[in-house]
Amino acid sequence: MSNKIRDAVRKIGDREREALGHVARGDTYGEIARRLNVSPHAVGKSTATGISLRERAAGGPRQRPVPPAPSEGARETVPFAELLKRHRGRSGLTQQQLADFATLSVRAIRDLESGRVRRPRRESVGLLADALRLGDTERLQLHAAGGSPADLRVSLFELPAQPALPEPPAPPGALVGREAELQVLLDQVTVHGHRLVSVVGIGGIGKTHLVLEAAQVLRARGRRVGWYAPAGDPLCCGAIPAAGSGSGERPPGAAGSTDDLVEAIGDRYDLLVIDGDDAPGPGRVDIGELLRRRPGLRVVVTGLTPRHLPGERVLPLTAMAVPEEARDYDHARLSEVASVALFLSHMRRSRPGFRLRQDNAHAVAGLCRWLDGVPRALEYAAGWCLVYPPELLLARAGRDSSLLSSPAGCGCQDLLRSLARSVGIVTERHRRVLAEVADRPHWTVADLDHLVPDPAAALHALLVHGLVRPAGAHLPEHFTALHLVRLLHGRDRTPAGVARAG
Numbered sequence: 001m002s003n004k005i006r007d008a009v010r011k012i013g014d015r016e017r018e019a020l021g022h023v024a025r026g027d028t029y030g031e032i033a034r035r036l037n038v039s040p041h042a043v044g045k046s047t048a049t050g051i052s053l054r055e056r057a058a059g060g061p062r063q064r065p066v067p068p069a070p071s072e073g074a075r076e077t078v079p080f081a082e083l084l085k086r087h088r089g090r091s092g093l094t095q096q097q098l099a100d101f102a103t104l105s106v107r108a109i110r111d112l113e114s115g116r117v118r119r120p121r122r123e124s125v126g127l128l129a130d131a132l133r134l135g136d137t138e139r140l141q142l143h144a145a146g147g148s149p150a151d152l153r154v155s156l157f158e159l160p161a162q163p164a165l166p167e168p169p170a171p172p173g174a175l176v177g178r179e180a181e182l183q184v185l186l187d188q189v190t191v192h193g194h195r196l197v198s199v200v201g202i203g204g205i206g207k208t209h210l211v212l213e214a215a216q217v218l219r220a221r222g223r224r225v226g227w228y229a230p231a232g233d234p235l236c237c238g239a240i241p242a243a244g245s246g247s248g249e250r251p252p253g254a255a256g257s258t259d260d261l262v263e264a265i266g267d268r269y270d271l272l273v274i275d276g277d278d279a280p281g282p283g284r285v286d287i288g289e290l291l292r293r294r295p296g297l298r299v300v301v302t303g304l305t306p307r308h309l310p311g312e313r314v315l316p317l318t319a320m321a322v323p324e325e326a327r328d329y330d331h332a333r334l335s336e337v338a339s340v341a342l343f344l345s346h347m348r349r350s351r352p353g354f355r356l357r358q359d360n361a362h363a364v365a366g367l368c369r370w371l372d373g374v375p376r377a378l379e380y381a382a383g384w385c386l387v388y389p390p391e392l393l394l395a396r397a398g399r400d401s402s403l404l405s406s407p408a409g410c411g412c413q414d415l416l417r418s419l420a421r422s423v424g425i426v427t428e429r430h431r432r433v434l435a436e437v438a439d440r441p442h443w444t445v446a447d448l449d450h451l452v453p454d455p456a457a458a459l460h461a462l463l464v465h466g467l468v469r470p471a472g473a474h475l476p477e478h479f480t481a482l483h484l485v486r487l488l489h490g491r492d493r494t495p496a497g498v499a500r501a502g
């Protein structure tokens with residue numbers, strides 16, 4: 001027995017060890033679960049039980065099964081039809097909707113729920129479990145109720161030692177705008193079947209929110225989506241983890257290395273979302289290796305920069321649309337500009353009565369422009385509006401850099417700090433180009449000619465990293481650095497900034 005197995009066996013209780021002594025190759029999953037008197041999930045997931053069961057089944061003499069306790073038998077007798085109806089009722093889906101999500105006919109659902117069909121095909125049960133978004137335990141229960149076919153028993157024995165990855169969390173709120181980006185992302189992994197899509201952009205631009213939304217859509221369509229968020233902001237003191245991101249620690253039971261992740265994925269997932277695996281170093285997932293060892297897997301990864309792997313598709317997330325400067329604003333149209341809509345949605349949470357009016361429309365539009373339509377910046381600004389009304393906030397914004405941090409959270413999560421990481425990632429040459437153009441209101445690629453031998457490539461790199469943006473519809477072919485980049489450069493030119501850089 002290997003050390004791994006010995007350690008695992010040591011972890012389980014006496015009752016479980018005793019029960020395992022009675023497991024034989026022909027036992028069904030239900031029998032094993034009854035003997036252990038644990039949830040099916042525990043049988044399937046436990047490192048200890050998984051490995052020991054396999055060893056027992058392979059080598060040990062066939063033991064006489066332990067008869068189930070009378071009270072325990074009842075738990076196993078929920079018919080498939082009943083269980084399916086319960087899960088469907090809980091999910092709020094109609095039979096037609098469930099049929100659509102599971103890609104089965106509505107007649108098949110009716111037959112199953114009426115009990116006319118009692119032993120559905122294993123693949124159909126899998127599709128139903130996906131459509132109902134069942135967790136591991138409920139999925140196994142559904143399989144067991146559908147007849148616990150022999151291959152299920154085998155797959156239970158062969159479940160990898162590593163626990164499965166967590167499910168993607170729900171998005172932190174409604175996705176504002178970004179319809180086009182969401183559609184492109186979904187198409188890339190489904191219609192076009194690309195195996196690696198990198199969603200890149202500066203910190204707070206909305207990478208995590210977008211991939212969470214995509215994961216939710218794909219799960220509703222029955223795709224099996226795994227979630228891996230290695231860590232929160234590695235430079236943060238860790239007090240406030242970003243929404244939907246990791247807590248700063250490796251997720252429980254999840255991988256600490258590519259090998260572990262390959263194990264955890266097994267053949268459980270069609271798609272793995274890796275969120276924010278930016279910190280270079282040994283703990284970073286080797287995505288090329290992952291794709292080689294799991295040939296059926298697709299990966300969506302978020303980060304500040306692309307991975308530069310063969311076949312990789314890059315989806316750069318740029319800032320949200322901001323309102324053009326205007327003498328007067330039509331409030332209805334202004335509130336439809338994506339950055340304004342997002343700002344207002346945050347404002348309503350902290351100040352439910354807030355409305356766009358003649359006296360605040362310019363300030364709201366000005367703030368959205370000043371903050372480059374960066375979602376996290378808009379969220380922070382709306383938070384500060386509890387203290388300062390938008391007009392005052394805009395007036396103070398240039399002088400008070402603390403307004404670029406969360407009013408409620410950790411001071412170290414300031415926007416310029418995370419922006420500095422993106423600037424630090426681009427090559428030295430492109431950084432110099434950025435420094436040259438940052439203070440100009442707008443410029444074209446031709447203006448970069450004298451700065452670098454490959455001006456188009458330089459502009460491309462700066463756009464992909466989200467540090468510059470098109471100047472607006474009224475200035476085609478013109479670009480401008482983010483205002484936040486200008487602020488960063490301005491700060492770095494102050495004596496404190498120079499000292500920090502030195």
Ligand SMILES: Nc1ncnc2c1ncn2[C@@H]1O[C@H](COP(=O)(O)OP(=O)(O)OP(=O)(O)O)[C@@H](O)[C@H]1O
Nearest residue numbers: 172174175176178203204205206207208209375376
């Ligand atoms: N399109 C959007 N609609 C609504 N809220 C959004 C949108 N995009 C981003 N947000 C919100 O803005 C904040 C920052 O977004 P998010 O955490 O996704 O950024 P990120 O690019 O993943 O940042 P980081 O690089 O720091 O991980 C979050 O609170 C998120 O919910």
Ligand SMILES: [Mg+2]
Nearest residue numbers: 207208245276
């Ligand atoms: Mg993120």
